[in-house]
Amino acid sequence: MSKSTASDGDDLGRPPRVVALGGGHGLHASLSALRRVTTDVTAIVTVADDGGSSGRLREELGVLPPGDLRMALAALCGDDEWGHTWSQVLQHRFRSEGDLHGHAVGNLLIVALWELLGDSVAGLDWVGQLLGAHGRVLPMSSVPLEISAEVSGIDPARPEELTTVRGQVACASTSGRVRSVSLLPGDPPASPQAVKAVREADWVVFGPGSWFTSVLPHLLVPELAHALVTTRAKRLVALNLSPQRGETDGFRPETYLEVLREHAPKLGVDVVLADSGTVEDVTPLMSVVGELGGRLELAELSRDDGTPRHDSDRLATALERILGTEGR
Incomplete structure (x- = not known):
């Protein structure tokens, strides 16, 4: 497969168009950093969650699970008091002895807009306007998946x-x-807006996040997968800081890439970003990165509190360097 030729945005006199893929806390971390790097961010979010508030709304109303979409919107909220306040409102969960217990306000708001407008993307765009969001949030598929x-x-x-x-x-x-994952239904429809965003992007960012349940599912939606493989955008993979029990027990840094290749053998990668403190042996990682056609970037990305979480400032600095937007 030939290397991508998309511009990083500098030559075009505009910020780079960046599409970030994932769901949950991993995508939230990615978006919290990317919003500091470019003003043109689109999040494409998994729609397979079946737990908690999202699972209850999905089962009762037959809607897309709104939770990961809500978290992505909250991460992109405006920088002023208005944006931060509405972000907190979206994330607020009711605590009660009744049916509302555990529901996030944002989930209910998103589903209400979906019912009123009859359009999942339009509903998310309205919430984005309310937040003054620095970017757009889209579902990866137009139907809930398993x-x-x-x-x-x-x-x-x-x-x-x-x-x-x-x-x-x-x-x-x-x-x-977990050895492999698939989606039900097996040939789900992609969100047309998500496919368009991937095709028009300068950069596509995979991860960090739950590898099998948040990152890889994007490559199992046929039309979206085809766009990800054939887009002219450069592709960046941000590796996780530590294995996740069950999903990625025993994973080494290079294992994430090996699993990615197994699920999408035609996908090329331009850059792999890893935390320098979690790579004990760089040789096997560099070998797999090279096989995918990319280069390895190591940086200090984790927080100083001992938790396996990305530091937004450090991740933003690394992404800024890679995307070529220093001094913008």
Whole structure:
């Protein structure tokens, strides 16, 4: 596959168009950094969550699960008091003994707009306007999806035996090790706006985030996957700081890339960004990065509090250097 030829935006006299893929806390971290780097950010979000408030709304109303979409919007909120206040409102969860317990205000607001407008993307755009969002949030598919995973080691007596586990929560919390994932339905429709954003992007950013349930699903929606493989945009993969129990137990930094290649063998990668403190042996990582056609960038990305979370300032600095926007 030939290397991409998209401009990083400098030659065009505008900020780079960046599309960020994922869901949940990983995408929130990515967007919190990217909004400091460019004014043209589009988040494309997984729609397979079946737990908590999102799962209850999905089951009762048949809507897309709004939770990860809400978190992405909150991450892109305006910098003024108005934006921050509405971001807090969106993230607020009710605490009660009744049916509202655990529901996030933003989830209810998003679903209300969907019902009123009959258009999932328009509803998200309205919430974005309310927040003064620095970017746009789109679902990766126009229908709610279910994740199915092949998991080994659920029965300790048969460590190599594969078991099929269905549902995002079940996959993320399995006691075994996830080997591969697929989506149900198997040929889901992509959001047309998401496909368009990928095709027009200068950069596409994968991760960080739950690898099997937030990052890889984008490559399992056929039309979106085709756009990701054929886009002229440069592709950046931001690796996680630590393995996630069940999903990525025992993963080394290069394992994330090996799994990515297994699920999307035609996908090329231009840059892999990893935390320098989590890469004990750079040689195997550089080898896999080279096989994908990219280069490795190491930087100090984690917080100083001992938690395996990205520091927004450090991640923004690294992304700014890679995307070529220093001094903008």
